[in-house]
Amino acid sequence: MGPDLSADRPGGVQARHQAALDEGRFLIQRCSACDRAVFFPRELCPHCGSTALARQAPAGTGTVVAVTTVRRRPEDGGDLNVSLVDLDEGVCLMSRVEGLAPDDVRIGLKVRARVVQHDGRGLLVFDPA
Amino acid sequence: MTTTNSLRGSAAITGAATFGCGEAPGFTDIELLARAATAAVADAGLTMKDIDGLATCSLSAVMWPMPVIEYLGLNPSYVDGTMLGGSSFIAHLLPAMRALQAGQCRHVLICYGSANRSSAFGRREIVASRRFLDPQPYEHPYQPALPVSAYALAASRHMHQYGTTREQLAEVAVAARAWARLNPEALMRGPLSIADVLASRMVSDPLTVRDCCLVTDGAGALVLSRADEARDRPRAPVYVLGSATAVWHRQISSMRDLTVTAATQSGAQAFAAAGLAPKDIDMVQLYDAFSINTLLFLEDLGFCAKGEGGAFVQGGAIAPGGRLPVNTNGGGLSCVHPGMYGVFALIEAVRQLRGEAGERQVAGARTALAHGNGGTLSSQATAILATEALP
Numbered sequence: 001m002g003p004d005l006s007a008d009r010p011g012g013v014q015a016r017h018q019a020a021l022d023e024g025r026f027l028i029q030r031c032s033a034c035d036r037a038v039f040f041p042r043e044l045c046p047h048c049g050s051t052a053l054a055r056q057a058p059a060g061t062g063t064v065v066a067v068t069t070v071r072r073r074p075e076d077g078g079d080l081n082v083s084l085v086d087l088d089e090g091v092c093l094m095s096r097v098e099g100l101a102p103d104d105v106r107i108g109l110k111v112r113a114r115v116v117q118h119d120g121r122g123l124l125v126f127d128p129a
Numbered sequence: 130m131t132t133t134n135s136l137r138g139s140a141a142i143t144g145a146a147t148f149g150c151g152e153a154p155g156f157t158d159i160e161l162l163a164r165a166a167t168a169a170v171a172d173a174g175l176t177m178k179d180i181d182g183l184a185t186c187s188l189s190a191v192m193w194p195m196p197v198i199e200y201l202g203l204n205p206s207y208v209d210g211t212m213l214g215g216s217s218f219i220a221h222l223l224p225a226m227r228a229l230q231a232g233q234c235r236h237v238l239i240c241y242g243s244a245n246r247s248s249a250f251g252r253r254e255i256v257a258s259r260r261f262l263d264p265q266p267y268e269h270p271y272q273p274a275l276p277v278s279a280y281a282l283a284a285s286r287h288m289h290q291y292g293t294t295r296e297q298l299a300e301v302a303v304a305a306r307a308w309a310r311l312n313p314e315a316l317m318r319g320p321l322s323i324a325d326v327l328a329s330r331m332v333s334d335p336l337t338v339r340d341c342c343l344v345t346d347g348a349g350a351l352v353l354s355r356a357d358e359a360r361d362r363p364r365a366p367v368y369v370l371g372s373a374t375a376v377w378h379r380q381i382s383s384m385r386d387l388t389v390t391a392a393t394q395s396g397a398q399a400f401a402a403a404g405l406a407p408k409d410i411d412m413v414q415l416y417d418a419f420s421i422n423t424l425l426f427l428e429d430l431g432f433c434a435k436g437e438g439g440a441f442v443q444g445g446a447i448a449p450g451g452r453l454p455v456n457t458n459g460g461g462l463s464c465v466h467p468g469m470y471g472v473f474a475l476i477e478a479v480r481q482l483r484g485e486a487g488e489r490q491v492a493g494a495r496t497a498l499a500h501g502n503g504g505t506l507s508s509q510a511t512a513i514l515a516t517e518a519l520p
């Protein structure tokens with residue numbers, strides 16, 4: 001990972017997080033006070049209240065902890081996986097697993113993060129690790 | 130918690146009514162609300178002029194108490210518009226009890242109305258506008274069918290961790306339907322088997338359409354009065370022995386453990402305030418927006434151990450004739466669910482404790498627990514009610 005080019009952008013942490021994704025980079029926060037990882041991006045640490053949150057690139061590996069297939073008509077895009085993924089840093093996020101049929105995504109699956117461009121914006125998805 | 134204990138039995142529900150449950154074509158939200166409110170106030174032997182406290186909220190209007198006050202012609206000295214999703218109306222109890230005890234008001238009207246099923250302004254538009262008004266930027270891009278996908282994720286985790294089966298989830302829907310068949314007010318009254326639930330259309334795995342609540346119209350209203358005022362009313366008062374609310378998160382991905390809800394907190398606090406335990410409860414009204422809810426709340430409220438909800442409900446255990454009557458009106462799964470179900474859980478508990486539940490009456494019921502849920506397992510509110518303000 002290169003330098004945090006979006007760090008100097010104006011606005012709040014949500015805009016900066018999305019700007020990084022748009023550049024193809026996935027960053028999470030870590031609290032300098034209590035040393036815990038934070039996701040989603042916040043202006044203060046939800047664990048200890050500190051505002052000293054640094055951004056860093058996570059390992060990008062994690063585990064599917066919950067899974068559902070959203071059943072949709074083909075004209076609405078067809079069946080879609082939605083998963084909750086625990087990153088190895090200890091935070092949970094919603095995403096989807098690509099490269100597998102929705103019904104084949106299982107709890108316990110080890111996955112790796114990848115940033116894709118969707119509708120002109122960066123979006124975090126996962127592949128089987 | 131001594132401050133909460135001092136409220137034990139200090140207020141009672143003196144009036145209760147529903148209107149337009151199921152389908153009420155041609156009615157607006159506030160018209161439905163006004164019909165239920167008028168009936169509840171009359172049920173309490175009061176007139177609108179006696180109502181000096183109001184608690185209400187809406188899924189679509191953020192300033193909802195104002196049009197309600199205007200429409201009903203109220204001039205309340207106590208107003209609560211706290212919006213915690215479907216748990217709201219049960220969550221409205223505790224602050225209302227404090228206001229009543231403080232002498233701020235004498236009779237609080239808790240009311241709700243929604244034309245969710247019949248409204249011309251469709252649910253698709255509401256979902257679309259909520260994405261702008263109430264954004265969840267870290268979930269919406271993945272296109273979950275909210276709220277059902279959030280509950281489906283929790284169900285997937287419960288099945289993974291505890292071996293809970295789709296048949297056990299289906300048992301919840303089948304029990305709700307069996308109760309609904311005894312309730313003329315319920316929308317869905319046809320026979321329903323476990324096989325029917327399993328064979329119905331999958332919405333968001335593992336939840337089928339029969340694991341999901343109805344989308345109905347409906348309104349419900351209650352009058353909460355100070356205990357000394359409640360004794361003079363025409364109906365037997367239903368005392369609030371304990372009540373508590375807990376909120377842990379908003380989005381499902383922020384839930385620390387998908388199998389444990391904030392009902393563990395609201396339930397423990399409500400039981401402590403009431404001085405009762407689950408074994409003392411004659412009947413339970415749970416917010417069953419989805420079949421998994423009933424399992425989670427039976428566990429979190431202490432009616433069985435964590436992970437044992439599936440086994441607990443098997444064999445018709447929560448259906449008519451079972452060991453614990455749960456959702457005796459048919460619940461959100463088969464009776465009524467206009468978007469926020471909590472007020473109907475409370476009203477069903479009142480009707481049961483008054484002995485007004487007709488064919489579905491639980492014989493000799495003296496205590497009830499009513500539990501509300503809001504958001505995506507985000508907010509939880511528990512109330513423990515009884516026919517007498519037990520010492």
Ligand SMILES: [Zn+2]
Pocket residue numbers: 031032033034035036045046047048049050
């Ligand atoms: Zn911290």
